[in-house]
Amino acid sequence: MTPASPATAAPAASSSPRIFGLAALLLAVCALPFLVSSYHTFQLTLVLVYAIALLGLNILTGYNGQISLGHGAFYAVGAYVAAILMDKFGVPYWLTVPVAGVVCLAAGFLFGLPALRLEGLYLALATFGLGVSMPQLLKDKHLEHWTGGVQGIVIIKPDPPFGLPINQDQWLYYFTLAVLLVMFTLGWNLLRGRVGRSLIAIRDQPVAAEAMGVNNALYKSLAFGVSAMYTGVAGALGAIAVQFVAPDSFNIFLSITFLIGIVIGGLASIPGAIYGAIFIQFVPNIADEISKAAPWAIYGVFMIGFMYVMPVGVAGAIRIFWARFKRKTGGGGHQSG
Amino acid sequence: MAALLQVSRLHAAYGPTQVLHGIDFVLEEGSITALLGANGAGKTTTLRALCAMVKTSGEIRFGGARIDGRATEDIVRLGIAHVPDGRGTFVNLSTEENLRLGAYVRKDRRQVEQDFERVYAYFPRLKERRHQQAGTLSGGEQQMLAVSRALMLRPRLLLLDEPSFGLAPLIVREIFGIMRAINQSEKVSILLVEQNAAMALDLADHAYLIETGRVVLSGSAHEIKQNDAVRRSYLGY
Amino acid sequence: MDAFLNQVFAGLATGGIYASVALALVMIYQATHHVNFAQGEMAMFSTYIAWAMINAGMPYWPAFFLTVAIAFILGVLVERIIVRPVEKAPVLSVVVVFIGLLVIFNSLAGWIYTYTIKVFPSPFPKEPVHLGSHLFSSHQLGAVSVTLIVLALLYVFFRFTPLGLAMRAAAQNPDSSRLVGIRVGWMLALGWGLAGAIGAIAGMMVAPVVYLDPNMMSGILLYAFAAALVGGVDSPGGAVFGGFLVGVLENVLGAYVIGNELKLAFALVLIVSVLVVRPSGLFGKIHVIRV
Numbered sequence: 062m063t064p065a066s067p068a069t070a071a072p073a074a075s076s077s078p079r080i081f082g083l084a085a086l087l088l089a090v091c092a093l094p095f096l097v098s099s100y101h102t103f104q105l106t107l108v109l110v111y112a113i114a115l116l117g118l119n120i121l122t123g124y125n126g127q128i129s130l131g132h133g134a135f136y137a138v139g140a141y142v143a144a145i146l147m148d149k150f151g152v153p154y155w156l157t158v159p160v161a162g163v164v165c166l167a168a169g170f171l172f173g174l175p176a177l178r179l180e181g182l183y184l185a186l187a188t189f190g191l192g193v194s195m196p197q198l199l200k201d202k203h204l205e206h207w208t209g210g211v212q213g214i215v216i217i218k219p220d221p222p223f224g225l226p227i228n229q230d231q232w233l234y235y236f237t238l239a240v241l242l243v244m245f246t247l248g249w250n251l252l253r254g255r256v257g258r259s260l261i262a263i264r265d266q267p268v269a270a271e272a273m274g275v276n277n278a279l280y281k282s283l284a285f286g287v288s289a290m291y292t293g294v295a296g297a298l299g300a301i302a303v304q305f306v307a308p309d310s311f312n313i314f315l316s317i318t319f320l321i322g323i324v325i326g327g328l329a330s331i332p333g334a335i336y337g338a339i340f341i342q343f344v345p346n347i348a349d350e351i352s353k354a355a356p357w358a359i360y361g362v363f364m365i366g367f368m369y370v371m372p373v374g375v376a377g378a379i380r381i382f383w384a385r386f387k388r389k390t391g392g393g394g395h396q397s398g
Numbered sequence: 399m400a401a402l403l404q405v406s407r408l409h410a411a412y413g414p415t416q417v418l419h420g421i422d423f424v425l426e427e428g429s430i431t432a433l434l435g436a437n438g439a440g441k442t443t444t445l446r447a448l449c450a451m452v453k454t455s456g457e458i459r460f461g462g463a464r465i466d467g468r469a470t471e472d473i474v475r476l477g478i479a480h481v482p483d484g485r486g487t488f489v490n491l492s493t494e495e496n497l498r499l500g501a502y503v504r505k506d507r508r509q510v511e512q513d514f515e516r517v518y519a520y521f522p523r524l525k526e527r528r529h530q531q532a533g534t535l536s537g538g539e540q541q542m543l544a545v546s547r548a549l550m551l552r553p554r555l556l557l558l559d560e561p562s563f564g565l566a567p568l569i570v571r572e573i574f575g576i577m578r579a580i581n582q583s584e585k586v587s588i589l590l591v592e593q594n595a596a597m598a599l600d601l602a603d604h605a606y607l608i609e610t611g612r613v614v615l616s617g618s619a620h621e622i623k624q625n626d627a628v629r630r631s632y633l634g635y
Numbered sequence: 636m637d638a639f640l641n642q643v644f645a646g647l648a649t650g651g652i653y654a655s656v657a658l659a660l661v662m663i664y665q666a667t668h669h670v671n672f673a674q675g676e677m678a679m680f681s682t683y684i685a686w687a688m689i690n691a692g693m694p695y696w697p698a699f700f701l702t703v704a705i706a707f708i709l710g711v712l713v714e715r716i717i718v719r720p721v722e723k724a725p726v727l728s729v730v731v732v733f734i735g736l737l738v739i740f741n742s743l744a745g746w747i748y749t750y751t752i753k754v755f756p757s758p759f760p761k762e763p764v765h766l767g768s769h770l771f772s773s774h775q776l777g778a779v780s781v782t783l784i785v786l787a788l789l790y791v792f793f794r795f796t797p798l799g800l801a802m803r804a805a806a807q808n809p810d811s812s813r814l815v816g817i818r819v820g821w822m823l824a825l826g827w828g829l830a831g832a833i834g835a836i837a838g839m840m841v842a843p844v845v846y847l848d849p850n851m852m853s854g855i856l857l858y859a860f861a862a863a864l865v866g867g868v869d870s871p872g873g874a875v876f877g878g879f880l881v882g883v884l885e886n887v888l889g890a891y892v893i894g895n896e897l898k899l900a901f902a903l904v905l906i907v908s909v910l911v912v913r914p915s916g917l918f919g920k921i922h923v924i925r926v
Binding site: 122126128130175178179181182183185186187189190191193194197198201313314317320324328352353354355356357358360361362363364365367368369372 | 668669670672717720721724726727728730731732734735736737738739741742743744745746750853854856857860861864897898899900902903906907910911914
């Protein structure tokens, strides 16, 4: 399985049909909350939240090759930072998001430092430990005053500002969408340039990268920090959308859900984060009809199946399909895949 | 003498790189045959091809039956023992455990115990170190161990890959002497791959010279030794 | 002093469980350099199978041994069918497959047996045992004994039987193993089978204490990871020692220092510390990567 390099992952946006296509997509996305029910809008908001989290994990695991089985922990930190700031300190919801981001940036960077010494499997082990032990940490008696212990914290749903004529769910959708656009643009710029290439070089040929002057230690720690920042921002947004944080929602299965998301969506791919988010938000909804356990059985089968059949994920498959389609129709211009 | 091993049009590749471009040779039963050539000529690849450790095309016949396309583990059961370059010692196991593994496919328990004694008779140093961890043996002792492990199979054909590598000439002479004894008393045929052409030609009955994946010269050891080109390029005089 | 000894002994009892699971992990790691993240869930699933049999009326020990056999076969099947195709794939692919297995076994257990907690019987008497002036739980004594018997049997198997020798050889040096005729693929499958069987025994020993539910083993798996790392991830003896050590530490520290709630965090700290300070553990080999 060889995830794509940025040259094929981020298509050149300078071509006008591309810009037109993206603009049309954006328009459609903005129109959605008026076309569907409040509950569906809420679900779509969660898709956006997960997409940000998945981009975070993808930066670390897809682009930089550091396996994390514990990203649910950073999501939890972001969520709790937002909840505690709002509940205990009355901080406005929109301010908690960047604060959560900064806190997780620091936390991720700090965790990334000892992680520097861990390769592949061992890092997976250590992050697995982080993911498994997180709920216990959140329930700790010493922190109960802040975290609310087992009961967690309830958050009040924010109202749309400036008296806009939309409901709360719709506002939250646009708010989250705005944050997503900022984060994704930031990420796109970061990943298609020198930073992205360095991350990939470290993933594929760490010794050669170091020999060519890339500061492996710095980039790897930064990748951890930035990745945690994205996931922490998502956590904050998620907490605001769900209006509730409790320790048991942030267990190892959340981390595994994120892993599934990037595997299905496509490693080292920005659109992959969105495909993956759609998958992890809607599959449980559909599968829940069958049984409480069914979504996870499906997840497991998909995870394994994708490793055999479609290791490049949905994004990769689309890319390959699109390239074949273009070749068949004699399309010129940018050849991708 | 019948041909024990017949190799025709043998090609082999490592991924996209072709290494053997059509090797043909024959090994007579009971003989010691040497494959000579410089580094990278394809000698080791030929031995690995015989044991299906590399992708091949062409024909390999052992005792008349084709063995190309069969798995390594099955080829071993036909009586071919391969001493790979680098010895292939199980470094974390004891000397005795290494030897016991050599007889893994055999079902005749009592004879296996007798073979331990035979092998220790050839190489008394191994007996002294029977319980020692194999990785702590000296280079020469590990080579003796590797050959002994192959002998524990009671093979019809012994493949030796660069047995002299990294060893002092005195040790090599000792090992080669034992090889001759084994060949004569136990009728084990030997296919020997060697960079050290002089020592190989002293031991072997026949020899083939391989250059860049092809056989370029063949004949009795005596003939090859006299060959001018060989003398100049490989024997140094 | 009495209370302390009890904590130590309780730690040895749970330590035996950790040692067993750690041993299973190390067996697979030695042969493949992969960590079976699904080891805990496979053990849990096997324990459910035992529960179903006992629930249907089968007496304990026949169910026990039948479960061990089923768990063995399950391990072999998982290796041959699911793991073999990705044997040579990059680390991330393999990790994803193992996590997928974890998830499947976990959800299958929940699906078939529901998530309600179940009582799992102990084959040992309910009355505590007097040893000298100390009182010990019969189950704890029994579990430690079973663990020690299993470990002894394994030791004898690997040390003194031809098959055990072949498995050790195949794990250390697959190429040379082929050259002596060992079918390396099947040795691998056997290793997985043994690991599955050991896991099942561990599961059945721990279930009476923590009650049977699909998430029973995730904490134990984490401790087993810590134990395997502390002992040295390529040293079976180290894994066993690590298991008992971690068990005792967990109980003693849990009782006197950090409290019961943070025990998992303790495992995490242990894992990270070992990996950072001495990745080869107490008894493992130090790997040098030549550049």
